[in-house]
Amino acid sequence: MDNITIGKFTLESLSTGMYSDPRSIYREYIQNATDSIDRAIANHIVLEKEASIHVYLDKVSRQIRIYDNGAGISAAHAISRLSDVGNSDKEYTIDRGFRGIGRLGGLAYAKTLYFITSAKGEPIKTVMTWDCQRMRQLLSPSNKEIEDIVGVIKEISKTEFLPEEAESHYFEVRLEGVLPCGEMLLDESQIQQYLSEVAPVDYNEQRFKQGREINEHFIQHGYRIPCYNIYIGSRRLPVFKAYSQSLGASIGRSRKKENDFVRRIEFTYAETPEGLPLYIGWLAITDFSGQISDENVRGIRLRKSNILVGSSKTFERFFPSEGYTANKMFAGEIHILHAEIIPNSQRDDFEPNETLDIMTKQLSSWAAMLNRKYRRGTSEASSAMRILHEIDQRQNEIENQVQHGSITSDAKRSEYADAIEKLQRSRKREEVRLKKAIDRGALDQERHDNAHEVLQKSKSSGQEAITLATKVAESAYATKNDLPSSYGREERRLYQKIIRVIDVFFAGDHDAAERLRQAIIDDLRSKNK
Known part of the structure; x- marks a missing residue:
């Protein structure tokens, strides 16, 4: 030895x-x-x-x-x-x-x-x-x-x-x-971004007003978040955490970008069976429209002494399923309070022990609740309301086109009838989703009232769609007055066939079909036979 x-x-x-x-x-x-x-x-x-x-x-x-x-x-x-x-x-x-x-x-x-x-x-x-x-x-x-x-x-x-x-x-x-x-x-900008995520710094209350609420709530529970003034280069302001009122969200397969605004903060706190503080945390309550696109704030983060442990992905394991996707919809922090929960030497996780097992069980239960209440509740409501709005927009477009004489053939009539029927099916499906989300009780009062308003408006629009479908079925061809009276019956029939072919060929591009139709009309009228 x-x-x-x-x-x-x-x-x-x-x-x-x-x-x-x-x-x-x-x-x-x-x-x-x-x-x-x-x-x-x-x-x-x-x-x-x-x-x-x-x-x-x-x-x-x-x-x-x-x-x-x-x-x-x-x-x-x-x-x-x-x-x-x-x-x-x-x-x-x-x-x-x-x-x-x-x-x-x-x-x-x-x-x-x-x-x-x-x-x-x-x-x-x-x-x-x-x-x-x-x-x-x-x-x-x-x-x-x-x-x-x-x-x-x-x-x-x-x-x-x-x-x-x-x-x-x-x-x-x-x-x-x-x-x-x-x-x-x-690279100064890279280090600024890194420290805003990892270092023990404060919230910027000018950009994230809930930062004060978080600090005050933690103090009331006996924990003051330790924050330090860290300056980079000649910058006059210290490094702040990157949280702000607006959290960019990527929605659906198209990854469309929208802003999810922080509506309020929800807090969580847990103790060991012996009554010792285990952790305290906060969660940003948004519309949960989709995954947060800003990687600097995306995901619930674990911190010890206000220093990040792991990464934005570490919390994924606490969700019961689809943790990789679920965690990206949330922004928040869990501050570890118990002395026996110790970061490992790489600070990419914690040293395994019984206290960590207790915390894992508590956080897994909390994450499961978040999944039910917000990802499956508020997120469903936001998605349904967004789709119902898109359905109304498309229905208004069809109504406007019909009013301006766009039923030029049986093909176009069938196209509109099929579109209205499809919109009605989608409307009923999204109304059911929204009703279920409301019944879950996951929405705050403002969102609850807004959801009810959207639901009532959708039902009214659904009745208007029935009237629109009848109008489409009964409307005469808009081509009736396209040609001057000098054109005979056979010529008008030929013109109608041409328009029908155009409608079929350009079924997915109404504007192109209408431009081509107008060009033919202008040409025939200029010749005036």
């Missing part, structure tokens, strides 16, 4: 192979920054309103800096805390980054990685430099210079102590010589 060696390739697994998305290093460094800020606030080193995290990207010099004005690390502890692997003194029940491995992520994407820090009251700063290029040389399978992880870390890292103002307190991560494999790390 005295000869146990931890091989050098462990370092590769903890850096290059740790995360599938290079942007994850921002999450890791920012969660460490928030822990430092929490300590600084608790020890009265910085005021909460003054605490901040700044991300600076420089494409020209290929440099990234992530700076926070938290507590920093004292010189006495800096070397051990920054070079030890998997040996953090943080508490998993309090801190977000407690495993002591996340800071290694930057090694995979730069030529040189720096950790620069100073604690208040010390006139020095610690600068630890990691030679990432040398690391890649040593981690080559063909390189046998050093075989253990400790030897590699000693070889590629060095520490300096330099003068600093005694009142300074900060921690800075600096990546220099960002590699092509980390190109997206220098």
Whole structure:
């Protein structure tokens, strides 16, 4: 047992192979920054309103800096805390980054990685430099210079102590010589979007007024959502979550885009059998017209300490069926409250344990209710009302065409009669769907009243369709007065046959048939025989 060696390739697994998305290093460094800020606030080193995290990207010099004005690390502890692997003194029940491995992520994407820090009251700063290029040389399978992880870390890292103002307190991560494999790390818009989904930031109440309601409701239940001011580059406003009043929806197979507006917020809360808080969450109640098209807000998200766990797809497994489709219709968040529900090292899921099993059961029950109430209820109502509106529009088009003399042949008469009959069948089907949705009781008062209004209007339009069908059956040909009186009976019969052929040939294009008919009329009238 005295000869146990931890091989050098462990370092590769903890850096290059740790995360599938290079942007994850921002999450890791920012969660460490928030822990430092929490300590600084608790020890009265910085005021909460003054605490901040700044991300600076420089494409020209290929440099990234992530700076926070938290507590920093004292010189006495800096070397051990920054070079030890998997040996953090943080508490998993309090801190977000407690495993002591996340800071290694930057090694995979730069030529040189720096950790620069100073604690208040010390006139020095610690600068630890990691030679990432040398690391890649040593981690080559063909390189046998050093075989253990400790030897590699000693070889590629060095520490300096330099003068600093005694009142300074900060921690800075600096990546220099960002590699092509980390190109997206220098894209400001990509990082802005990523942090708006992943980082512990607040709602933008100017764009999403329900953000205040969510924060206040959570506080009333004993949980204040931890939010931090994160700035990118020279932007004057911090990063906010991407939620807004309008959520784009893709409808049907055509993927037609419409806006679903957030009507209200519905909350959920659960405890363990022992009465300990398990999670608290919110759901945006919309018209549920279809799948939300904006990937930045689509799906119910799981968060621990207000940092995303997994992705927009992680919640899919809680739905009883069709989770991939169902989750895309919703927008909301579940904030994990229980200390024993712990994100795994990749933060793409949680560590399995009994408490997680309890949460899974609770969330599965809630998701099943959402599926019945909203996806099968409100969504059905929205779909039925939309289709009934389209039926009315098509019926009005037919009525307008009949009034303007478009029954030019038996073929056209049959076309209109068949169309009206088809619309009536569709109308009855959608009226039944809408009635069932109303009876489920899933609609709020405004939607309930609107659905009743649409239903009554549809029934009235259905009666009008019966009258229209009779009119189509009894109307004389509109071609009767197309030709001047100088044309005889046989010529008129021939003209009628031509129009009938046109109506059949252009059955799917009424406008084209009408233009061709008018062109023939104009030509025959100009000759006037």
